[in-house]
Amino acid sequence: MSENNIFDKPEYFVNRELSWLQFNERVIEEARDRQNPLLDRIRFLAISQNNLDEWFMVRVASLAQMAHAEVKKKDAAGYTPKEQLELISAAASEHVKLQYQTYTRVLVPALKEHGIKIVKPSDLDAATLDYFENYFNREIFPVLTPMADDQTRPFPFLANDSLNIAVRLSKENQAGKTKLFATLQVPDNVFKRVIAVPNQDKHFVLLEDIIKQFVECLFLGYTVKETATYRVLRDMELDVAENEDETPNLLKEVQARLAERERGDVIRLECESTMSQHIKKRLQAALQVANVRTYDVNGPIDLTFLSDVAKQVTDVPALSYPNFTAYEPTELMTGNIFDVIRKNDQLLHHPYDTFKPVVRLIQQAAIDADVLAIKMTLYRVSGDSPIIKALGQAAKNGKQVTVLVEVKARFDEENNVHWAKELERMGVHVIYGLKGLKTHSKIAMVIRREGDEIRRYLHLGTGNYNDVTAHFYTDLGLLTADTNIGIDAANVFNILSGYSEQQYFHELHMSPDGIREFIEAKIDQEIKNAQAGKPAKIQIKVNSVSDAGLVRKLYAASNAGVKVELIVRGIAILRVGIPAVSENIELHSIVGRFLEHSRIYIFANNGQSEVYLSSADLMTRNLNRRVELLFPVHADNLKQRVLSIYNTMWMDNIKTRVLQSDGSYQKIDRRGVQDSLDAQGAFMAEATQKIKAQKHAEKEAELTERFTPLNNPFEE
Template sequence: MDMKKKAIEAELKQFSDGGAYLNRELSLLEFNRRVLAQAEDPSVPLLERLRFLCIVASNLDEFFEVRVASLLAQYQLDRASGALPDGLTASLERASAECRHLIARQYSLFNTEILPQLSEHGIHLLHRSERNAAQRAWVKQYFDREVRPLLTPIGLDPAHPFPRVINKSLNFIVELAGKDAFGRGSGIAIMKAPRVLPRVIRLPDELSDKKGASYCLLSSVIQAHMADLFTGREVVSYSQFRVTRNSDLWVDEEEVKNLRQALQSELHGRQYGFAVRLEVGRSCPEHLSNFLLNQFQIDRSRLFKVDGPVNLGRLLEIVNANDQAELKFPPFVPGYAGKLSGPDLFATLRKHDALLHHPFESFQPVINFIACAAADPNVVAIKQTIYRAGSNSELVEALIEAARRGKEVTVIVELMARFDEEANINWAEKLEQAGAQVVYGVVGLKTHAKMALVLRREPSGLRRYAHLGTGNYNPTTAKFYTDMGLLTADPDLTSDVNEVFIHLTSMTRPKQLSSIWLAPFSLQKEVVRAIRQEADIARHGRPGRIIAKMNSLTDESVIKALYEASNAGVKIDLIIRGACALRPGVDGLSENIKVRSIVGRFLEHTRIFYFRNDLKHDVVLSSADWMNRNLFRRVEVAFPIRSTALKRRVMREGLQPYLKDNVNAWELAPDGRYRRRKARGKQGQYSAQQVLMELLGAANLNNDTDDKENDNGTDPVAPR
């Protein structure tokens, strides 16, 4: 036993060279391979395949803006200090190579399958050579009327230096021959495409000789009339290009006096962070791409020549503009719990907790919770966290209405929610104008917890009601992110929620909480304790069982505890949508651990932790993934589900279907690659998301899930 333990410890020390842990960046790229597989799947409706292709493009943008930028920044720091680790260089090189392969697959799929099949269904994206005479004439008029007046080509010389290029903007580099107006010879011009113009343009139907809708890209319009922009000179060559920049915002929160004002200043600078990737057209001449690489100081390994538009993500406009039912997923209407609306809402919660499972069940009861509180004269105060509310939010509008009605409204707005900073700043200003108390969380920590608290005056005194969730208070994303939320009047839980709000506003250390695990204080310790408790149970010869579902698993301390539990005999199933640094199925290390990922119609976002705990069946929901940043650098909460009936619902809806899925499931192999799970033998196809749509959607007439407490002592988890 001691020899085995020493061997495991030796393997655990191999983190730096990847022995027991998988590389986070490569794991993220593996996730995007799984998303791309949805675009490649012919059983997925065609416009949805295009949507998945656009999602991959957007994900890769963020990968370069954040992950690659972070690695490059660290590389520069380490090189300056003379302590450059080999692993960092290798990680950058491997990530670039994997991206190159992934991007090649994207464009091959786009050109050889997606575009031809769209055309077969009457959706035509026309190149210059494919437009008929009438369409070419219309495009020329459109160019002269709408585009040319907004273009400003800049011929480069000492008086006209290379212009500042905004992050991810569409640009053109043009090589010119012949003398200019001042008698000078050949040169290079740079031209930015106007951001106010649509990137996808629909051509008039009456001009087409094809059935359906015809489109062209703004880049194609400009390129078709490039010569018109340089009268008297020869356009020798040109290419579209796009540069991706570091987009991580940083402000010294301990030094600034007003975080909102400091962040508003930084938002503009995000457009001009250091360059991390250059994309050019496939036909871009070598000397022009080299010129751009030198200008942006980008290594050649991060140059991507693409066979199509430099921003595939823009083609989402085509998906949104077309409503051909046969080319999209069938419409889905979520179920709605009728008792969680109107004046009966608080009376219902006094009787029992309510569990909501989005998007299979409507997000409207969460909005109703705040809206009813805003309108109820007996409600005296509302407190809520806001991480990603979106630019339009009925829920935040309800908070504003509550403040206008004179209620005490306190909102913790996280201004540093990446890519949502501007929207959150706008909401903070509107809330303050309405009379709400707005604070920005804790210095140095992002407030990622999802909590709302209502204080209501009742005959027995003030009573608290709370909502706790795994996802954001965003009605838009709640339609396609899977999440769970709990509405409760449980005195212990609501008291803990109140203590967390006091901690966030007063900056005092929180009191001992009775039910909630709070990061960065206790959450990691409690997770590790629960894992080790299962290991101890298994060592004593009783069944140990852990099932956990989350977005990412990268924290070393949690992974080490899971390895130890596996070696104690605990059976562990992990449902990890994205990055996973744990290496499963390795003899002597993780042979009792299985990892799977579900990628389907909806984005899996729920965080659920299950520990069998000698048939106590501990079920915990959380806002946090098992990542170092969530456990130590954010304010997060994990909260227990106490009702036996609701525990069974969480297991029945949140875990069991995902362990049975053989349609959208991918299983992680020890080598870090994922293999798609397929039905075996006489097994029928089983899609967790489809099953839940049928179980909980509006088509199911019984959506008031008022489960009875009927614990019979059986294990709610099916045998592994």
């Protein structure tokens, strides 16, 4: 029997979507954890809402499309798309209940203890209510557009993720009372949704509640019988039909699909729990939404507003995480960065090490007279990216600048289309990647003339070239001038920009296919070592493990006696503790202050550990349908640092949840444990110590320079 058949039983796997919901529950747990600062707890709940929205708009929408097409293919856990929808519908309902129990029973009382309240207009005194009535009439009323739904005016189109108010009305006429219906969109894209109550410190009222309070003035001559808030989420999968034409047409295709996507099918309807059945049925009929996709919400719809509450409470520092300053390596922030990289490879661990050296590499390349060209990939960048500006400056200064902008990066398509156009306007040669593939690799290459030779300087990373998210995503980046890696990088860009089918790489491994083959070969080697009685161990840190083929490979390793340690932030479709299958696999998940985003692959290699970093998770899309890179860490000191980072995370006993054999995740029982370790806290403390040591060294150097006596001209 083949290895695949041995480990291919559905009971050995967890459904991907159920595993994702478990991950989001871990985010909600952080909102419930009293050890976290209160304002960050409400941020965690807001994050869980944003996560859930994206999951519905992409994953649930994809399953719905497959079910509609009557796709019968089963996932690794043995479920068809239709069965998965049924399975996750009930789980998602419980998930939403947990969110709102956390909000109403845990966070609202905790906020009140600190004088922070989300109030209703009915809670306001007469003077304050007059203030909001004036505000409504002056500011909000002119913007509102009530939309009737009757025989002559059909139900209006509702934009994705829009907050709306359903209004049931009546009018006396000769035939008696007539039931009428209208809807209006809450203009939270124009006005702040969270509005501070004047003269009431840390009291807030929501925009939709103000509108509902004074909504009658929009329907003169009618009686408002009921108002209820609701929200729709649509299918937001971007289906780009790529063709053989030139890449600028891909840009046009993405732009066209973005417009079409806004009109995707409604995948989720959220209704205020007080909404009457009459209105709910009317909405379901108009939006063509079934009961299983309709969710009653016991509280304010769309909890992402909590992030705005946290932003507006600025006078209580103790309610938020203390400010953290990243370490800035002096050698990379002063002088010639190329000299430093040429001398030694450099490893950056964000956000504990600043992202500035990565930006500085491109900025210095833009003005360095010896730099001939810059090539890089961009998947997600910030709204005001200094890297984009530096690339434009480089092109202006006569450098050859080539940038691959991935215009199909999910939910960043519009931003990336904008930057692609801006870069072209600045004289940068922009390419859009390979047909049918997303380019998710993170690589920058600077080509520099040094005397009679050409040298390549590289940055390879696990995370995006985004200077904003680099403050709260944990990632690793390597700066190197390694010759073989440089040759490989040049070949990668030739593949991306031209017609090249590279058959061999010295150091890099590239998906599709290449990373999978490499990891499988490394696992096979560990299996052989275990069977020969040699040290055998696999340590992997990724965001998700959802590729069934590699899970089976890890099962084979476990079965052979290889110790497998996995740190997985999100989805994990494997099970642990199955006799003769996964007894040697242990899986930890860390959810904390920073978003764990780095990807690390470590193989014991008979006591001579091999360390690799990558942009790729163990997901089928990363291994089969994306351009990803996996790269080695060679320098002994940097290799030891990565090993130390991994081991510190593995020893975390505060933010870690451990996957159990029953499929649940449990925090580590610290009763009787003397040493508590929060890995992220440890890395922050380490960065703070390095900053102190750096300042001390600078002060010592200054004092030494100031008080060094001049040479005595009269001495011999």
